[in-house]
Amino acid sequence: MSNRITSLFGIKYPVISGGMVWCSGWRLASAVSNAGGLGLIGAGSMHPDTLREHIQKCKAATDKPFGVNVPLMYPEIDTIMDIIISEGVKIVFTSAGNPKLWTKKLQDNGIIVAHVVSSSKFALKCEEAGVNAVVAEGFEAGGHNGREETSTMVLIPQVRKGLSIPLIAAGGIATGEGMLAAFALGAEGIQMGTRFALTQESSASNEFKELCINLKEGDTMLSLKKLSPTRLVKNEFYNSVQTAEDRGASTDEMRELLGRGRSKKGIFEGNLVEGELEIGQISSLIDDLPSAGDVVRSVIAEYNIRLENFISEKPLF
Numbered sequence: 001m002s003n004r005i006t007s008l009f010g011i012k013y014p015v016i017s018g019g020m021v022w023c024s025g026w027r028l029a030s031a032v033s034n035a036g037g038l039g040l041i042g043a044g045s046m047h048p049d050t051l052r053e054h055i056q057k058c059k060a061a062t063d064k065p066f067g068v069n070v071p072l073m074y075p076e077i078d079t080i081m082d083i084i085i086s087e088g089v090k091i092v093f094t095s096a097g098n099p100k101l102w103t104k105k106l107q108d109n110g111i112i113v114a115h116v117v118s119s120s121k122f123a124l125k126c127e128e129a130g131v132n133a134v135v136a137e138g139f140e141a142g143g144h145n146g147r148e149e150t151s152t153m154v155l156i157p158q159v160r161k162g163l164s165i166p167l168i169a170a171g172g173i174a175t176g177e178g179m180l181a182a183f184a185l186g187a188e189g190i191q192m193g194t195r196f197a198l199t200q201e202s203s204a205s206n207e208f209k210e211l212c213i214n215l216k217e218g219d220t221m222l223s224l225k226k227l228s229p230t231r232l233v234k235n236e237f238y239n240s241v242q243t244a245e246d247r248g249a250s251t252d253e254m255r256e257l258l259g260r261g262r263s264k265k266g267i268f269e270g271n272l273v274e275g276e277l278e279i280g281q282i283s284s285l286i287d288d289l290p291s292a293g294d295v296v297r298s299v300i301a302e303y304n305i306r307l308e309n310f311i312s313e314k315p316l317f
């Protein structure tokens, strides 16, 4: 398999593990890269020194390409970018901010830049900003999300219409079938979060992983719409957010309710009651905790089988 995404990043398969707070450290990133995908370290939950350590450990654990995801609202963004450049990282996926801010500086330092968006309007802004690839993420996705609630099925063909640079689909993809569907809509690569959060190498707590592999359809919802829309498991924290939103709580009240460190508490420390539990809709389809390498291999095997089936079947209509 070779296409614009495999060539751009120098990888075997166009399968990317999304940067994820409290899940994607060097273990997950290097496991995905070693299996032929592109592993990303999630800088969003790391202090600068922690990020440096993870980059160094990732370099020692794989000789394959890997990258770092940087949410651009990060308070110590200058330090984070300096570390990325000085450690010789070759690939950066930016998110949650304006791609114009950092793309040129990163590219001037020999770094390939992709940016994550949730609408076709912002996808075009990425192209204007000169990024090398766009990740279009539908509202099925785990983590922070677009206000417009556009689903992957609608978003990918919309983005594809106006974009000339390579397109990566994200949101609700966890299988080879999902990958094939995304490719049929015009994507050239997939970024999976939820599937990789629920693997052996993910640094999420066992409590979080066990809960997530038992979720059913409808157990996650888009929440925190006033602050920053985020898909969450419906636990007690989620209920308190909904109650506050229903009574019209102000943004400041919501900010106070959210407090600090909620996602660490939920995802990393396994406090399933008070924590903010970020995971995607597709968790309802997942009931196991394989290794990340097995995920890459099974997604590709399934993609190939499904594609073969489609090609060999006679047209029905």
Ligand SMILES: Cc1cc2nc3c(=O)[nH]c(=O)nc-3n(C[C@H](O)[C@H](O)[C@H](O)COP(=O)(O)O)c2cc1C
Residues within 6 Å of the ligand: 017, 018, 019, 020, 021, 023, 042, 044, 045, 069, 071, 094, 095, 096, 116, 137, 140, 141, 142, 143, 144, 170, 171, 172, 173, 191, 192, 193, 194, 195, 197, 267, 278, 279, 280, 281, 282
């Ligand atoms: C627990 C969790 C944390 C996430 N944290 C981040 C993050 O720090 N930065 C980011 O750009 N995306 C983040 N995401 C989104 C993923 O990178 C990915 O794009 C998304 O999960 C894809 O949708 P899926 O969950 O349906 O696979 C997160 C997702 C999850 C599930």
